[in-house]
Amino acid sequence: MKIVKINEDNCIYCHLCEVACVVEHSQSKDIIKAFKREEKPTARCGVEFNYPLSLSVMCRHCDDAPCMEACQNGAMHRDDRGYVVVNEDKCVGCWMCVMACPYGVIKRDTRRDVWGLSTKCDSCPDRDVPACVEACPNNALMFEEI
Amino acid sequence: MKIVIIGNSVAGINAVEAVREKDKISEIKVISDEQTRAYSHPLLPNFVVGDVSRAEERFYYRERNFYEKHNVKTLLGRRAVKIFPKNKYVELDNEEKVDYDKLLIACGGKPFVPSMKGVELNGVHTLTNIKAADKLKADLPNIEHCVVVGGGLIGSKIAEKLAKKGVKVTLVELMRRVLFPVLDDAGADYVHKELKNLGVKLVLEDSVVELKGDKRVKEVVLSSGKTIKANSVIVAVGVRPNLDFVADSDIEVNKGIIVNDYMQTNIDTIFAAGDVVEAYDIVISQKRPIPILPLAARQGRVAGLNIIDSNVKYKGGFPTNSITIGNISFISMGIVDSDEFEVLKIKKDGEYRKFLIHDDKLIGAILVGNIEKAGMFNWMIQNRFDVSWIKDTFLNSDFGWKYFNKAFRVLRLDRKIK
Ligand SMILES: Cc1cc2nc3c(=O)[nH]c(=O)nc-3n(C[C@H](O)[C@H](O)[C@H](O)COP(=O)(O)OP(=O)(O)OC[C@H]3O[C@@H](n4cnc5c(N)ncnc54)[C@H](O)[C@@H]3O)c2cc1C
Ligand code: SF4
Numbered sequence: 001m002k003i004v005k006i007n008e009d010n011c012i013y014c015h016l017c018e019v020a021c022v023v024e025h026s027q028s029k030d031i032i033k034a035f036k037r038e039e040k041p042t043a044r045c046g047v048e049f050n051y052p053l054s055l056s057v058m059c060r061h062c063d064d065a066p067c068m069e070a071c072q073n074g075a076m077h078r079d080d081r082g083y084v085v086v087n088e089d090k091c092v093g094c095w096m097c098v099m100a101c102p103y104g105v106i107k108r109d110t111r112r113d114v115w116g117l118s119t120k121c122d123s124c125p126d127r128d129v130p131a132c133v134e135a136c137p138n139n140a141l142m143f144e145e146i
Numbered sequence: 147m148k149i150v151i152i153g154n155s156v157a158g159i160n161a162v163e164a165v166r167e168k169d170k171i172s173e174i175k176v177i178s179d180e181q182t183r184a185y186s187h188p189l190l191p192n193f194v195v196g197d198v199s200r201a202e203e204r205f206y207y208r209e210r211n212f213y214e215k216h217n218v219k220t221l222l223g224r225r226a227v228k229i230f231p232k233n234k235y236v237e238l239d240n241e242e243k244v245d246y247d248k249l250l251i252a253c254g255g256k257p258f259v260p261s262m263k264g265v266e267l268n269g270v271h272t273l274t275n276i277k278a279a280d281k282l283k284a285d286l287p288n289i290e291h292c293v294v295v296g297g298g299l300i301g302s303k304i305a306e307k308l309a310k311k312g313v314k315v316t317l318v319e320l321m322r323r324v325l326f327p328v329l330d331d332a333g334a335d336y337v338h339k340e341l342k343n344l345g346v347k348l349v350l351e352d353s354v355v356e357l358k359g360d361k362r363v364k365e366v367v368l369s370s371g372k373t374i375k376a377n378s379v380i381v382a383v384g385v386r387p388n389l390d391f392v393a394d395s396d397i398e399v400n401k402g403i404i405v406n407d408y409m410q411t412n413i414d415t416i417f418a419a420g421d422v423v424e425a426y427d428i429v430i431s432q433k434r435p436i437p438i439l440p441l442a443a444r445q446g447r448v449a450g451l452n453i454i455d456s457n458v459k460y461k462g463g464f465p466t467n468s469i470t471i472g473n474i475s476f477i478s479m480g481i482v483d484s485d486e487f488e489v490l491k492i493k494k495d496g497e498y499r500k501f502l503i504h505d506d507k508l509i510g511a512i513l514v515g516n517i518e519k520a521g522m523f524n525w526m527i528q529n530r531f532d533v534s535w536i537k538d539t540f541l542n543s544d545f546g547w548k549y550f551n552k553a554f555r556v557l558r559l560d561r562k563i564k
């Protein structure tokens with residue numbers, strides 16, 4: 001199965017992966033609307049910086065995914081493609097998946113009324129190549145078999 | 147092969163999934179004294195106050211067609227009363243006999259109710275399964291003042307939920323803080339403040355000795371001699387492995403059913419997993435019950451794999467908890483309060499971080515507020531990772547991959563080291 005391979009040597013801390021991720025997960029998939037008019041989604045990748053190093057990190061789509069094991073109601077599940085994704089209608093924001101993810105790549109969205117929402121890379125179900133990979137100008141992110 | 151599973155919840159369901167990954171043929175029967183399909187126990191406090199109901203998918207652990215999809219026969223509303231290991235069958239409460247080749251005991255825990263006078267009065271509740279939750283929910287309109295006995299995870303949660311709904315709540319805890327084994331004083335301080343802000347009255351270092359009333363509870367008497375006028379009590383002092391029907395079998399038990407690294411009991415054909423067992427705690431290096439959902443899931447999976455002879459070891463676990471009370475989220479793992487080990491901690495704006503280290507290994511952590519990287523610490527504890535060279539960065543709010551050494555980081559992120 002292909003996942004996003006992280007090639008940190010090529011990362012220049014431009015954050016374009018995060019921008020592309022936000023747009024891809026927005027209602028309109030339109031960059032201006034996503035950032036200025038709609039409720040802005042959380043980027044599923046996160047760029048870290050510690051000069052001269054920078055790198056973008058996102059879900060590794062583990063085989064025995066600890067996040068799924070920790071989830072109290074199956075909101076965190078493996079989809080038909082084999083990627084680990086959150087069912088937004090089920091997630092209750094208990095953060096047990098956050099507690100379990102060995103890569104620290106699950107973010108918390110606390111903007112919903114009753115339930116928090118766990119937010120993570122879904123390997124872009126509507127695309128052949130994930131948005132972050134396509135947006136990266138330097139091949140610091142590549143979509144590869146791992 | 148005939149596989150029988152007692153308990154239709156986290157451990158049982160994960161065992162079913164593990165078996166069916168490789169074995170589509172064996173017969174699987176799941177027995178449960180509950181009528182419902184598997185549901186989320188952690189959502190019971192929300193269920194009681196009406197945040198979630200039986201009508202919502204969110205309440206359930208797996209989808210409606212799970213049993214059909216995994217070719218599982220269910221015997222719901224039936225209690226297993228006795229196991230006959232020699233003849234390999236389980237007897238149910240209707241005297242039906244269910245034969246097995248391999249048996250999994252995944253019957254969970256039951257609430258521990260301390261001896262106090264008056265527990266049989268109306269208005270006294272527990273909250274560990276849907277039956278108890280239904281009873282408490284039905285009683286909710288009658289409840290003016292509720293005393294919650296025990297400030298553990300379940301007690302704190304239900305106290306918070308009831309207070310939010312406008313019920314007058316007093317929480318009585320024996321120790322000097324709520325969530326005693328899970329937090330330290332500084333961490334629990336946040337919870338105390340959140341609970342007080344919601345109107346919960348805290349009574350610490352005291353316990354309930356007697357419930358008074360005619361038919362319904364009217365007054366609660368504490369060991370200090372104080373009394374509280376209350377017309378409802380929720381007993382939440384803990385859960386114990388549910389050993390009722392294994393007690394007089396040949397299955398070895400201590401505090402829970404004793405299992406080996408394969409989640410197998412002393413009887414070859416009988417496995418056990420989840421809240422009912424005592425399995426290996428890798429932080430304190432001994433077997434003990436740790437009644438939490440992620441471990442029930444993992445143990446269930448390991449048991450399922452070994453039932454079909456996959457020879458997979460349970461590597462051991464340790465307590466991990468994620469709790470949100472009021473506006474603050476907490477994650478705690480391993481040993482969190484001890485002077486015997488190296489302690490790193492820092493308290494800053496809306497954030498508390500604490501780490502316990504022994505022999506250069508991380509053995510416990512508390513994160514309050516800023517919790518998103520918690521799982522990275524979980525991994526370090528589980529894998530006995532040498533933290534001597536990186537521990538100085540643990541207290542940084544922006545802790546992350548950038549602080550690791552490059553070779554290690556690349557191997558991990560490429561999934562070359564699990
Ligand atoms: C209110 C509440 C909140 C919780 N919150 C958290 C949390 O936030 N985080 C966390 O990690 N854990 C939490 N837990 C604990 C978590 O729910 C358990 O660890 C988990 O459910 C254990 O799964 P299990 O499969 O071992 O057993 P259980 O879920 O207890 O299921 C056992 C099943 O076996 C059935 N059974 C028992 N005896 C028999 C019998 N003789 N015959 C037939 N069937 C039988 C029971 O009816 C039940 O269906 C919470 C629990 C409760 C009650
Ligand atoms: S969220 Fe974390 S635990 Fe879950 S599959 Fe992704 S990397 Fe693995």
Ligand code: SF4
Nearest residue numbers: 071091092094095097
């Ligand atoms: S936050 Fe959502 S996805 Fe994560 S464990 Fe809780 S319910 Fe599951």
